[in-house]
Amino acid sequence: MGEHYLGIDVGYSNDEATTGLCLITVNGNSLQWRCLKSFKDSKKRSEDLRWLIPKGARIAGVAIDGPLAPNLELINHYRSAEALLITGEFGKRGKPGQANSGNGQQLHYHATQLANLVVALHEIQHFSLASATHPDAIHKFRLVEAFPTGFLAVLPEHDDCIPYGRHKCDRYWEAPRVLNNLRQLLNFLLPNCRPPGELANITDHEHRAAFICALTALCLERNQYVSVGDAEDGEIILPPIEVWGHNDSGDRWAELALRENLPKVRGNRRFPCHKTARVMRNGQRWIG
Numbered sequence: 001m002g003e004h005y006l007g008i009d010v011g012y013s014n015d016e017a018t019t020g021l022c023l024i025t026v027n028g029n030s031l032q033w034r035c036l037k038s039f040k041d042s043k044k045r046s047e048d049l050r051w052l053i054p055k056g057a058r059i060a061g062v063a064i065d066g067p068l069a070p071n072l073e074l075i076n077h078y079r080s081a082e083a084l085l086i087t088g089e090f091g092k093r094g095k096p097g098q099a100n101s102g103n104g105q106q107l108h109y110h111a112t113q114l115a116n117l118v119v120a121l122h123e124i125q126h127f128s129l130a131s132a133t134h135p136d137a138i139h140k141f142r143l144v145e146a147f148p149t150g151f152l153a154v155l156p157e158h159d160d161c162i163p164y165g166r167h168k169c170d171r172y173w174e175a176p177r178v179l180n181n182l183r184q185l186l187n188f189l190l191p192n193c194r195p196p197g198e199l200a201n202i203t204d205h206e207h208r209a210a211f212i213c214a215l216t217a218l219c220l221e222r223n224q225y226v227s228v229g230d231a232e233d234g235e236i237i238l239p240p241i242e243v244w245g246h247n248d249s250g251d252r253w254a255e256l257a258l259r260e261n262l263p264k265v266r267g268n269r270r271f272p273c274h275k276t277a278r279v280m281r282n283g284q285r286w287i288g
Contacts, residue, residue, distance in 0.1 A: 002027025003060040004053065004127075005221065006118070007213025009148065009206050010066040012040050012110045019045060019114070020206030023052050024214040031186070031193035033214065035207035040110075046117055050126055057127045061217030062118055063146035065209060066111025067099040069234050070138040072119075074112060075099055080277035081229030081236040083265045085150050089257035094149030094168040096236060115143055134220060135283050136231040144220055147236045148212035154238055154254040155181040158247040173208050177245075185215070185243045189222050215239075227280045228258065232273065241281065255287075262288045 003026045011018025017037035024033045038048040053059070067082070069075045078100045086095045098104040119141065122129040129141040138144070152172035172178045179199055186195065202208050216237050219225040224242070229235035238254075247253040258279050265274045266288070278288035 002030070003221075004057050005214045005217040006053065006059050006062045007146065007210045007215065007217060008062070008064045008111075008114050008118075009209035009213055010064060010107055010111045010114060011037075011206065012106055014040060018206060019110075020204075020208075020210030020213075021048060021052050022207065022210035022214040024211070024218060026190060026193060026218075029192050029194065031190055031195050033196075033211060035202070035204070035210055037204070037206050042113065042117060045114065046121065049117070049121060053121075053127050055126055058130065059118075059122075059127050060130045061142045061144070061221040062115075062129065063144050063213040063216035063220070063237065064111050064115055065146045065148055065213050066114075067097055067104060067108040067234070068111055068115060068138055068143075068145040069099070069108075070232070072112050072115050072139060074109065075233065076105065077233075077273065078271055079229065079233040080265060080274045081145070081234060083268070083271065083274055084228045084258065084261050084277060084279070085147065085236060087261040087264055089253065090150070090153070090261070093153040096147045096150060111145075115139070118143070130221070134223075134227075135280070136235065138234045142217070142221065144217065144237050145234055146213040146216040147238075148209040148216075150236065151212050151216060151239055152178055152182075154244045154252075155185075157245040158253040167205060169209050169212070170205055173202075181243045181245070182215075185219075185239055188240070188242055189218055189224060223282050225282065226286070228277075230274070230276045230278060232276060235280070259287055 007022040009020035097107040224240040226238040227235040
């Protein structure tokens with residue numbers, strides 16, 4: 001049945017299906033994905049997950065777009081992971097939901113609810129979840145926090161794509177250089193696999209975001225990733241630096257931005273809980 005990677009883009013509209021679900025399947029040299037959208041209702045989400053994921057499948061990783069805290073606890077404060085990706089240069093390119101804000105609290109609640117729903121489906125043996133093997137895991141299973149806009153933001157060159165307005169994730173996706181780097185990332189992670197179709201054919205907003213979440217889970221499972229945050233409040237996972245964009249001097253602009261942001265975040269007296277912020281690469285301390 002191959003290895004499966006589940007991505008969930010959290011939505012909580014009362015009227016529309018805004019929760020994106022994507023399952024990436026790697027089976028030998030075959031790479032496939034399936035996407036659909038679900039509603040806010042937990043029963044409907046459970047039904048859709050069971051439809052999407054074959055019974056008895058092994059889920060090698062799960063990534064969810066929304067604040068997740070260790071042991072899936074609900075919190076209400078500003079986290080290091082959010083501060084590192086909001087400060088400075090990153091703030092222009094898309095901001096993660098803050099666990100201490102109104103909308104961020106909604107996102108956090110539903111992300112946690114969806115994570116618990118996935119664990120519940122494991123417990124009734126609809127599928128099995130792989131155990132976490134990365135440092136400072138928030139859960140015993142390989143379940144992590146994704147940020148699709150931030151994931152895509154580090155791919156283009158410094159001034160190549162700075163989107164404005166809503167749905168920044170879509171503006172990145174539609175930039176030729178970003179799609180090219182996504183293809184390079186797939187080749188880097190799965191050198192012998194060939195996708196069934198063009199990534200450009202994924203046109204729905206929630207499908208795109210859920211696909212990036214599933215790709216985030218794949219990066220983590222292959223130990224090719226960057227994580228920002230801390231052990232106390234959780235981390236956000238970004239793609240490996242091998243596909244990050246550069247500035248005019250040939251440096252990875254996002255790396256420079258993180259190196260600049262880290263002392264600011266750690267030294268902010270308003271948030272003493274940020275003192276242990278750091279950036280990890282492939283499970284090893286990289287910055288800080």
